[in-house]
Amino acid sequence: MATMKYALPVEQTGWKVADNSGEVHFTWDYDKSREKLLHLYDKGKRRQWDAQVRIDWDLAVDFTNPLGTPEDGVPIYGSRIWEKMNQKEREEVKYHLSSWQFSQFLHGEQGALICASKIVQNVPDIDSKYYAATQVMDEARHVEVYSTYLKKLGLAYPINPSLRSILDDVISDSRWDITYLGMQVLIEGLALAAFGLIRTFSTNELATSLTAYVMQDEARHVAFGRNALKDYYPQLTEAEREEREEFCAEAIMIMRDRFLAHEVWDNLNVDTKEAVDFVTNSEGQIAFRSLLFMRIVPVLRDIGLFGKKMRDTFEKIGVMGFASIDLDEVMAEDEQFADDIDKRRISDIEDAITAGQD
Numbered sequence: 001m002a003t004m005k006y007a008l009p010v011e012q013t014g015w016k017v018a019d020n021s022g023e024v025h026f027t028w029d030y031d032k033s034r035e036k037l038l039h040l041y042d043k044g045k046r047r048q049w050d051a052q053v054r055i056d057w058d059l060a061v062d063f064t065n066p067l068g069t070p071e072d073g074v075p076i077y078g079s080r081i082w083e084k085m086n087q088k089e090r091e092e093v094k095y096h097l098s099s100w101q102f103s104q105f106l107h108g109e110q111g112a113l114i115c116a117s118k119i120v121q122n123v124p125d126i127d128s129k130y131y132a133a134t135q136v137m138d139e140a141r142h143v144e145v146y147s148t149y150l151k152k153l154g155l156a157y158p159i160n161p162s163l164r165s166i167l168d169d170v171i172s173d174s175r176w177d178i179t180y181l182g183m184q185v186l187i188e189g190l191a192l193a194a195f196g197l198i199r200t201f202s203t204n205e206l207a208t209s210l211t212a213y214v215m216q217d218e219a220r221h222v223a224f225g226r227n228a229l230k231d232y233y234p235q236l237t238e239a240e241r242e243e244r245e246e247f248c249a250e251a252i253m254i255m256r257d258r259f260l261a262h263e264v265w266d267n268l269n270v271d272t273k274e275a276v277d278f279v280t281n282s283e284g285q286i287a288f289r290s291l292l293f294m295r296i297v298p299v300l301r302d303i304g305l306f307g308k309k310m311r312d313t314f315e316k317i318g319v320m321g322f323a324s325i326d327l328d329e330v331m332a333e334d335e336q337f338a339d340d341i342d343k344r345r346i347s348d349i350e351d352a353i354t355a356g357q358d
């Protein structure tokens with residue numbers, strides 16, 4: 001069996017994120033359930049899948065360009081560094097960037113697995129506990145998907161420091177709504193947008209299909225977080241809501257920097273300062289980083305965390321335009337895309353069987 005190979009010594013990252021077990025909340029009310037949330041729980045039960053069966057792991061990986069993205073999609077494309085590189089060095093950059101990006105998805109999914117299990121413990125209502133239990137299974141599957149992919153790719157990166165610091169804050173807070181807000185809204189919202197870009201622009205079938213399948217589950221998670229918080233936040237005081245906005249604003253600024261990929265440049269012996277300066281200021285990369293917020297902005301508006309602090313932060317990073325996105329519509333697309341891949345696969349298999357019989 002293939003094993004994980006890290007590009008950098010992972011021991012330095014440490015094994016422990018914050019340790020705060022918080023409160024465990026039992027409920028004795030087994031009757032009170034909200035229809036919307038129960039509906040998502042039922043869907044979660046029905047839509048379980050096996051990553052080893054649904055994904056065709058025999059599909060090839062192109063090690064010179066794992067995502068099959070065009071050259072101008074490489075963050076340092078057009079820089080002096082890029083111009084000086086030969087073909088082999090450019091392929092190396094694409095390989096490492098893909099590995100780095102998927103490694104962050106992997107570690108983020110492990111964070112989601114831990115958060116979902118924490119929610120089972122600390123959320124007060126039985127319907128939320130039911131639902132979170134299906135999410136624990138979903139997130140375990142996502143960890144399995146990304147780790148299988150990275151082993152096939154042959155290279156992984158340790159967790160990015162920005163992602164780690166947000167995970168630390170989210171996991172060390174014992175309030176259940178902060179777990180939802182940090183994990184389902186912020187970390188997963190950002191990941192969903194990045195997945196969406198891969199699903200749209202990648203020409204590699206393995207990368208596209210595994211991303212689409214994970215997104216189908218994530219659409220349910222975000223819908224759940226949204227519904228639960230939408231019920232809860234109007235019950236809080238203005239000051240309590242402001243505290244949540246403060247937390248989101250800070251996390252958003254940290255997350256934006258996560259995509260500068262410091263570790264990759266360091267590891268490839270590229271001038272890190274020059275690369276980061278280029279990525280920070282390149283128009284294409286600024287546009288790319290703002291797209292990463294297209295799922296977060298409308299959710300925060302929807303759950304009622306959209307006071308001055310939040311709006312100022314979004315204005316500052318130029319992503320206010322996403323506030324008008326129709327979330328139900330994009331989530332329905334996330335569901336449909338994966339089903340379409342399944343249909344295509346089934347019809348390919350049927351065609352192959354028919355051809356064999358002929």
Ligand SMILES: [Fe+2]
Nearest residue numbers: 109112139142
């Ligand atoms: Fe996930």
Ligand SMILES: [Fe+2]
Nearest residue numbers: 112188218221
């Ligand atoms: Fe998730």
